[in-house]
Amino acid sequence: MTQTTIPARHGIATPLKAGQTIKVINTHGTQVIDTWAFELLPSSTSKISTQLSMQHTRATLCRTIPKPGDSLYNNKRQPVLTLTEDTTSGHHDTLIAACDAERYTELAGEDGKGHRNCADNLIEGLTALGIEPPQFTPSPLNLFMNIPIRADDQTSLSFEKPTSKEGEYVCLRAEVDCIVAFSACPQDILDINCGKPVDAHFEIF
Structure with a gap:
């Protein structure tokens, strides 16, 4: 099976047929892999009609992290993807927005200007397929991202290193x-990529 x-x-994007x-x-x-999915308008190869929505998914699942067997929903509350397998300990995130140019300025001031970011990576992936990016960056499914909610007040978030191990994976049907889009998150200031962004891979079957 070919790995990409x-x-x-x-960022990179790929078409996915129903059932794949x-x-x-x-x-x-x-x-960490920021993950999005989009449906195109009928008879269009470039214009988006709906997008994977973390807020609609959380409302349907009544939890913040999907588990195997859970579907992921678009902004019309329709299932787009289903998480069928997860070999990790289950630490993923649906709360944190994709990093963008402003985030790096916030974190590092002038030194953060020009930093690669997931919002631009989404545009990179979609435009390579000739697809018009959305006007605003949707909140992604942040695969392998470890954002625990602190037990002391159950409201505070923490940016931690991934708990996933080499070669672990998730499968989405x-x-x-x-169109599924990915960004290998460029974050190297916080701990979420252990300070060193690296390649990841996907397979389609």
Whole structure:
């Protein structure tokens, strides 16, 4: 089976037909993968009609992290992907927005300007397929991202290192024809990629 590289610090997108499964592999065990899915308008190869929505998914599942067997929903509350397999300890995130240029300025001031970011990586992946990016960056499914909610007050969040191990993966089955986009998150200031963004991979079957 052919593996496709999700290059470190960059974005990539791929079409996925209904019934196909995409296996997202944390090749080195330390890389967060921001994940989106979009449906295109009928008879269009470039215009988006709906997008995977973390807020709609959380409301339907009544939890913040999906588990195997859970579907992931779009902004019309329709299932787009289903999480069919997860070999990790289950630490993923649906709360944190994709990093963008403003985030790096917030974290590092002038030194953060020009930093690669997931919002731009989404545009990179979609435009490579000739798809018009959405006007605003949707909140991604942050695969392998470890954002615990602190037990002391049950409201505070913490950015921690991934708990996933080398070669662990998740499988997502498409419920509809869609475009799936990934960003190998470039974050190297916080701990979420253990300070060193690296490649990841995916397979489609």
